[in-house]
Amino acid sequence: MDTTDSHHLGKIMDKNTIKKLTYLSKLSIPESDIDELSKNLDNILKLIGEIDAAPTDGMLPMAHPLDFTQPLRDDVCQKNINRDANQHDSSKTKDGYYTVPKILD
């Protein structure tokens, strides 16, 4: 990802950027859809670029809408969902483990 440009808002979403994003997102987009996607993403970036002009000097970022302390429950062991219930789709499991394609030969 290009990090040299300090002012990115409204930047054009070119094919290389889309390829990098699909790699990071673990998605693949058919070549035939790239032009339409690029146009749509450009328009979305233009829309969100409007925040650039907002007067946010000295403003704290807001990650959560409520300013409250998280209530903690008692530190007591609780019954949880059992493994069999979570792994009811046996096509993805073997002996209680999830199966994936071989990683090492």
Next chain:
Amino acid sequence: MTYKSVTEILEAIKKKDISATEITKDYFKRIKASDDLNCFITLTEDSALNRAKKIDKDISKNNLKPLSGLPIAQKDIFCTKGVKTSCGSKMLDNFISPYDATVVDKLNEAGTIMLGKTNMDEFAMGSSNETSFYGAVKNPWDYEYVPGGSSGGSASAVAARISPCSTGTDTGGSIRQPASLCGICGLKPTYGRVSRFGMIAFASSLDQAGLFTTDALDAAILLKEISGHDPKDSTSSTVEVPNYHDYCINSDKKNFTVGIPEEFVNDLNDDVKNSFYESVKILENIGCKIKTINLKHTGLGVSAYQVVAPAECSSNLSRFDGVRYGHRSKKSESLESLYRESRSEGFGKEVKRRILVGTYALSAGYYDAYYLKAQKVRNLIAQDFSQAFEKVDLILGPTTPDKAFKIGEKMNDPIAMYLSDVYTVSTNLAGLPAMSIPMGFKEGMPLGLQIIGNHFDEKDILKLSYLYQKETDWHEQEPGA
């Protein structure tokens, strides 16, 4: 069958004028006759009738719960034990949840009977219900129009009177916008009022569960049952839950100071403006004092939302990798391709688009310019609301800029679609409660009035809605009547 509202049904069951089994059977008849609306992804008729029989037995022993025998439709975003929970996506088309969401659990505990799981935009990303893997839902007022989204199936079902009430979720307007377009009530509570446990996450700092009903009193009855602290949700609030229904009926409060933000009314078309100001006159006659106010940064709401929501979505949806649950591609040859192919086959276009935007906003070199900046704008918007609530009790505006649009009209224009939520997203950014209630019609299609309250002030939103509905009959209008 004449029973339509939650209040009427509960009263009839209490008086034993009708059994839970009879009312359940009646609703399934209505649902089947309206199959072409495409409101439901899954119907749970057998389990509903079994449950109704059990409830009838309990009632015969005078064991009556607050919502005994009340049929309800659950948005397919809520996990339901042993029942498919798809979230409107191919990704979860095969997912059977091993547990119930807290909302579902609480409603079951209160005595409701689940009719089925309602259709929705994929992973709640959409404003028209057209992004669903299961096809578009239709608006019962005119089948060529969208019901709104993302909770389109839930809204359409209540509007068509094929369910007396339903659940929904609201991340940027997904309860209020479809309520407005379908001519019913849609309540988005304060962030943290209702547990998010078992509600499939889209944008965790914005998502909130809520309700669809035909009137404010019905919403008041149901809100009490689904609200309250849940140890399973670290963001759920411990603020006490009032008896909203009793407050609506018994409180003498009428003289609310109601603020109308200039930013919400300046650009309205004449039809929406006329309906809105007729509603304002009704509120003045009730005894409300109307004040013009400013929420000067809410115009940036959609832009900030379109950074925050996709950023959180890209993170939340990384759990769908084809390994543990959900769609697994048959094409995968390596772990990397298992992830990529499963996600590419399982997600639809809009979901992929939002994941890409979110990934972009969170990536190195872009984080400060987009995500951090959007969070600061979010704070500006929240401060606008805080300052406004120092002067007014409630804030009023239209829910949507216009009536429903036609199916297909905005599908190729994501920006036009996002702007459907221009009056709703800011309340999610600020975590505030808000409700849409019917306020009239434009060319035969419903329009909605949005009432926004301060944090945890759902009771005054409901009270004002109740007072308004005593003076109007928009909420009693039915499609095809």
